Amino acid sequence: MRFPELEELKNRRTLKWTRFPEDVLPLWVAESDFGTCPPLKEAMADAVEREVFGYPPDATGLNDALAGFYERRYGFGPKPESVFAIPDVVRGLKLAIEHFTKPGSAIIVPLPAYPPFIELPKVTGRQAIYIDAHEYDLKEIEKAFADGAGSLLFCNPHNPLGTVFSEEYIRELTDIAAKYDARIIVDEIHAPLVFEGTHVVAAGVSKNAANTCITITATSKAWNTAGLKCAQIFFTNEADVKAWKNLSDITRDGVSILGLIAAETVYNEGEEFLDESIQILKDNRDFAAAELEKLGVKVYAPDSTYLMWLDFAGTKIEEAPSKILREEGKVMLNDGAAFGGFTTCARLNFACSRETLEEGLRRIASVL
Template sequence: MIRDLTDDEARRALPEKWGSTDPDVIPAWVAEMDFALAPAIAEALSRAVSDGVTGYPRFEIGGELGAAYAGFAQRRHGMDVDPEQVLPVVDVTAGVRLALDVLSGPGPLVLPVPAYSPHLGIAEVSGRQRVDLVVDPDATRAELDLDRLDRLFADGARTLLLTQPHNPWGRVFSPTELEGVRDVVTKHGARVVADEIHAPLVLPGAEFVSYLDVDGTADHAVAVVAASKAFNTAGLRCAQIISRDVATRDRLLSVPMARNESWSSLGVVAAVAAYTDGDAWLDALIHRLDEQRSLLTALLAEHLPAARMRPLEGTYLAWIDVRAYGHADPASLALQKGRVRVAPGHDFHPDLPGHLRLNIATSPDRLREIVRRLAGALT
């Protein structure tokens, strides 16, 4: 069910990832997949455009979108979601910002680093200081330092921005880890905003648990989700804030409309189709990504044996340490010498040299050529 786009198709379909890249460069950077749209989504959008669905969306909680997400969360994650606790927003970053503005106190924001690059600036745009919870780059497995988190809250931080599954680490946090986070947060009366956009993309061997499904989190947390990463619909602009507490939901609803940027009617159409009719396609995608994960492991062992890749438990974004090859900015070298574009590690951790993020959501042949070019540039 997963159809690889040709280069020409990808340049038309993905104007940022492919269209902004020179024709002789293979793009493996931004978090978009080189796959055709799921048929259920393509058909739903085609019908909507034919019907002229280009007006304002309904400004409502729950509704068709809330019901669709609730059904999806139950089937995919065993998670009970009240459709009336599903609030549309324009995208996940805007949802995180809205939650911070409305729910969080003015104290510093704790951000686990390396971090999704837009999150690095979200504290500043919300009028807060960012304090980093840095993950040891030499640790075998990326884990949250709960003692450090405790000290940051003791020093005045008020909110943790938690990405689960994590981008760029590729980690899926276990229930025990999430319970540890909860214990520290509740000790200090703090708050969690959980970016769970990659939740549908957990690979075999790991299991997703929402932070909201951990006992004792409903009164201090929200999750922000979307179909966009799993179904390649980022340009359609529709995400959702999920709450488990009516008072929290009502606070989010009480703000002026201008505080919540308007989402897209076509984004709602695509999200409902994905959540309602996308399971078979998503299963096929997970199978493909699992194969790509295994292929990447083999290719690195063959071509870049000194590279270290964090265990990829979720997402299609591999976090790779190539410091052993002696280049502070391997992504720049890969582009200049290898004509392959990967995401530079300093986009996610400004002071960390020798790392890169590689997108594996492409064809096997492209992935082979990406690693071959990367190795040629670095070695």
């Protein structure tokens, strides 16, 4: 695995590297510092050479590529004809709420949550019912459905806690949803990055799961393609497929043709790169967790993905850890307040070289 030099990373000019002054080391937003997957880089260079800048074609190989990847990697793949490209995961979540849940019904949002999850009830005109994501208590979820909630935003693996949910848990969860004619809206964007064991595709565990789940995923995290604007939504019952096809193109459109090429490429040819990435991330996770625990930080070591939830309660920076670390340590972590009011917490991105991670941890230690 090649890690670009610091100046190369800065020259990417992405959000991660432009939001804060150059003397601040960015360990925040979910962009990785890894070099690009070689087949992906070749596919993008080829597309540019061929001047592939027009409208996306009606048919591509993405559907088969995703279905094949899911089957190989997780043991369950959707039917290719039930897979559809969308611009990004958040758009998919919004469309699922607006068109596949009971009109006006409340949304269950586990906290802490990826910040757009907190915004989605507001932008869709729904009420939010918040539950504790540390527990994900089924009794609490059932009560919310019994009280009229129409859906649950289910991030599996979870961002920011890194929880990977078991088949048994998902089966019980989807049985409860089916009982109340509710929907489980599943965000599987972090699924390729499970560290131990195999990711469980929620929609594949039972008939109830197939009928209640709407699954949304993307190559954005595992292969660092967020800017290419191509996520995927897939359905596991025919009624949902039919309903999706009846939506206006204006509602669904916005996918990038380069994103289509990128996603198809990495699903077909990106697993060697993925496996290498996972090993590096596991090593970084273990190293960072051990070092931060020595500093008195409560660490939620993730079972998937490269984002680590940290609680600085009891340390001298507990009142505003992200702000203080940025100002005094010149290292940027995501502010836990944005994930649902967790003011003593922060989220650290460890998808970087060991050298960068060591420097980031040194800066954190200098403040603590």
